[in-house]
Amino acid sequence: MNILESLKYFIPELVLLGGAFFVLGVDLFIKSKRTIGLLSLFVLVLTAALLKAPAQPLPLFYGMFQLDAFAHFFRYFALAAVAFTLLMAYSYAPLKGPYEGEFYGLFLFMAFALILVAGANNLLMIFLSVEFVSMISYLLVGFLKKDAKSKEAAIKYLLFGSMASAVMLYGMSLLYGASGSLALPAVGNALFFAPFKTLAHVSVLFFFVGLGFKISMAPFHMWAPDVYEGAPTPVTAFLTVAPKALGFAVFMRVLAMVFTPSWAHWSVLLTALSILTMTLGNLTALSQNNIKRFLAYSSIAQAGYILMGLAVFSDLGRQGVLVYLLAYLFTNLGAFAVVTLIGEQTGSEDLAAYAGLSQRSPMAAAFLTVFLVSLAGIPPLAGFIGKYYVFAAAIQAKFITLTVVAAVNSVIAAYYYFRIVRLMYLVPASGPALAPAPRPLFITLGLMFAGVLLLGLFPAFFLGLIWR
Amino acid sequence: METLELFVRIGIYTLMALVLVFALGVVTLRNLFHCALCLAAVLIGTAMLYVGLRADFLAAVQILIYVGAVMTLVIFVIMLTEHLGEKSIRQNNRQSPAAVISLSGIVVLLAALLLRTPWPVTDKALQAKASVMALGKALMGTYAFPFEVISVILIACLIGAIAIAKKDLPGEDVS
Numbered sequence: 001m002n003i004l005e006s007l008k009y010f011i012p013e014l015v016l017l018g019g020a021f022f023v024l025g026v027d028l029f030i031k032s033k034r035t036i037g038l039l040s041l042f043v044l045v046l047t048a049a050l051l052k053a054p055a056q057p058l059p060l061f062y063g064m065f066q067l068d069a070f071a072h073f074f075r076y077f078a079l080a081a082v083a084f085t086l087l088m089a090y091s092y093a094p095l096k097g098p099y100e101g102e103f104y105g106l107f108l109f110m111a112f113a114l115i116l117v118a119g120a121n122n123l124l125m126i127f128l129s130v131e132f133v134s135m136i137s138y139l140l141v142g143f144l145k146k147d148a149k150s151k152e153a154a155i156k157y158l159l160f161g162s163m164a165s166a167v168m169l170y171g172m173s174l175l176y177g178a179s180g181s182l183a184l185p186a187v188g189n190a191l192f193f194a195p196f197k198t199l200a201h202v203s204v205l206f207f208f209v210g211l212g213f214k215i216s217m218a219p220f221h222m223w224a225p226d227v228y229e230g231a232p233t234p235v236t237a238f239l240t241v242a243p244k245a246l247g248f249a250v251f252m253r254v255l256a257m258v259f260t261p262s263w264a265h266w267s268v269l270l271t272a273l274s275i276l277t278m279t280l281g282n283l284t285a286l287s288q289n290n291i292k293r294f295l296a297y298s299s300i301a302q303a304g305y306i307l308m309g310l311a312v313f314s315d316l317g318r319q320g321v322l323v324y325l326l327a328y329l330f331t332n333l334g335a336f337a338v339v340t341l342i343g344e345q346t347g348s349e350d351l352a353a354y355a356g357l358s359q360r361s362p363m364a365a366a367f368l369t370v371f372l373v374s375l376a377g378i379p380p381l382a383g384f385i386g387k388y389y390v391f392a393a394a395i396q397a398k399f400i401t402l403t404v405v406a407a408v409n410s411v412i413a414a415y416y417y418f419r420i421v422r423l424m425y426l427v428p429a430s431g432p433a434l435a436p437a438p439r440p441l442f443i444t445l446g447l448m449f450a451g452v453l454l455l456g457l458f459p460a461f462f463l464g465l466i467w468r
Numbered sequence: 469m470e471t472l473e474l475f476v477r478i479g480i481y482t483l484m485a486l487v488l489v490f491a492l493g494v495v496t497l498r499n500l501f502h503c504a505l506c507l508a509a510v511l512i513g514t515a516m517l518y519v520g521l522r523a524d525f526l527a528a529v530q531i532l533i534y535v536g537a538v539m540t541l542v543i544f545v546i547m548l549t550e551h552l553g554e555k556s557i558r559q560n561n562r563q564s565p566a567a568v569i570s571l572s573g574i575v576v577l578l579a580a581l582l583l584r585t586p587w588p589v590t591d592k593a594l595q596a597k598a599s600v601m602a603l604g605k606a607l608m609g610t611y612a613f614p615f616e617v618i619s620v621i622l623i624a625c626l627i628g629a630i631a632i633a634k635k636d637l638p639g640e641d642v643s
Contacts, residue, residue, distance in 0.1 A: 062613070132621045
């Protein structure tokens with residue numbers, strides 16, 4: 001489809017991009033940064049309202065942006081993740097300063113970048129959009145100038161990230177050399193022939209490195225705890241959800257379009273990596289004393305469960321990944337909203353600050369309990385639905401070892417999630433009662449709670465939306 | 469004709485070897501300034517390889533941007549930063565031997581792969597010459613979308629980089 005024809009399907013994204021520039025421009029003249037934040041939220045809502053489901057897959061801009069049901073789902077996902085993060089950041093004190101407006105503007109660019117990732121159907125666009133997301137992530141991680149940890153996290157993230165991208169780029173160069181084309185379908189067709197089998201086996205490994213880094217898959221997860229700990233808490237919340245989810249999206253697209261013929265080859269490897277990721281994440285999470293590091297390892301373990309769906313790669317597996325990601329969006333953003341709240345009010349990110357939270361702030365304790373129970377995958381909450389589908393997919397495809405290991409891991413995970421619940425309810429409080437949550441944070445918590453509960457209670461409604 | 473081809477071949481391989489030697493220099497030399505000079509040599513060498521592969525425009529751009537602008541900037545930064553140019557910095561640590569061994573393993577495996585793969589090299593592809601005009605048309609046609617996306621990426625990164633690198637003015641510390 002040529003450019004002029006494509007533009008009319010690309011209006012929401014153009015509004016988003018225009019909105020980003022508008023917000024940055026207005027920021028120069030308006031003193032009240034709260035207005036800028038509200039304006040950014042309005043841009044996101046407006047974009048979401050303009051999104052229209054494509055009747056059939058549309059290869060926009062000569063196939064550079066593939067607008068299909070898959071990309072459409074992730075467009076909503078990206079906008080929602082950015083909007084909730086902005087709500088969470090709205091009352092986050094460390095970000096208050098002369099650059100608050102730029103923070104919101106960068107998040108709008110981030111939303112645009114995530115949407116590009118969702119629609120990338122071409123090696124060039126995959127590289128560009130993934131790098132776009134990474135670049136802005138590095139900037140956002142290092143946004144707290146006076147915080148040495150934040151800067152260290154940004155540098156670490158940048159160094160590891162560039163390395164992973166370079167490796168993936170080399171894999172892409174192999175694919176381009178073999179097929180002479182950048183478009184994923186054409187690359188897939190070329191790799192179908194026997195002489196290129198070895199090449200396909202090797203180049204899929206390069207994608208494992210590049211995209212595995214993004215989704216914090218072991219053994220490319222070592223950046224995650226430090227980065228998640230150092231970044232401003234709302235940014236951490238965002239990083240554990242959106243770039244990861246979109247990493248899974250592009251991973252699924254690449255595997256489906258290019259590497260389906262060598263499924264038997266990479267499925268074994270992905271199963272092993274899935275087991276490694278969840279075990280490593282869970283075992284390390286057991287001994288954490290900082291809540292952000294704790295949730296970082298927990299999010300690595302969650303990536304392991306999601307990888308189950310990818311390793312199986314049946315229809316059910318792929319649908320399971322989408323459901324899991326949606327459940328994970330609500331649950332993890334919710335948990336981090338509580339961490340933001342407690343971090344703001346006690347000035348501490350240690351687990352010790354959560355002792356007796358039920359007496360100091362019953363509401364925060366109740367919310368965090370719900371989110372942790374959902375992370376543990378206990379019905380009737382969202383996390384259970386996600387786990388249910390990836391487990392079902394693994395059993396249906398007879399991946400018995402994977403299922404057993406994942407089940408054992410879930411039990412370990414339940415232990416450490418409940419350790420925090422115990423800490424909040426059964427250990428006596430060490431400080432005075434906390435003030436109620438600021439309104440934007442309270443709204444975020446409420447929305448995430450509603451999402452977790454509704455997805456858990458009425459999964460059919462959400463599944464209908466996702467699997468259309 | 470045969471001898472000419474042989475000479476070209478030898479020349480190209482020598483050039484590649486030189487680029488590799490200088491690249492090794494970038495990651496092993498102890499003086500930052502020497503590293504930067506090696507990097508400049510690597511970039512010039514790559515540009516010459518591009519000429520050999522008939523990508524004249526790419527070679528020109530490479531020289532102009534990387535050697536002309538980026539390297540000059542890097543060298544400026546090294547010279548302006550206090551004594552960074554004279555210090556000797558270790559570029560290896562305890563893990564270096566392990567890294568070298570595993571990397572050589574990967575290089576061997578990749579070499580085997582590259583030699584075994586029947587790359588679809590056709591005469592047409594060999595004779596193809598990317599003219600600047602064709603390049604411009606592609607950038608404004610098929611590749612207009614990524615081209616525009618790159619400009620958005622650059623401006624977003626620029627704004628973000630300024631926001632985190634700029635010194636706070638005394639008056640606007642906390643709003």
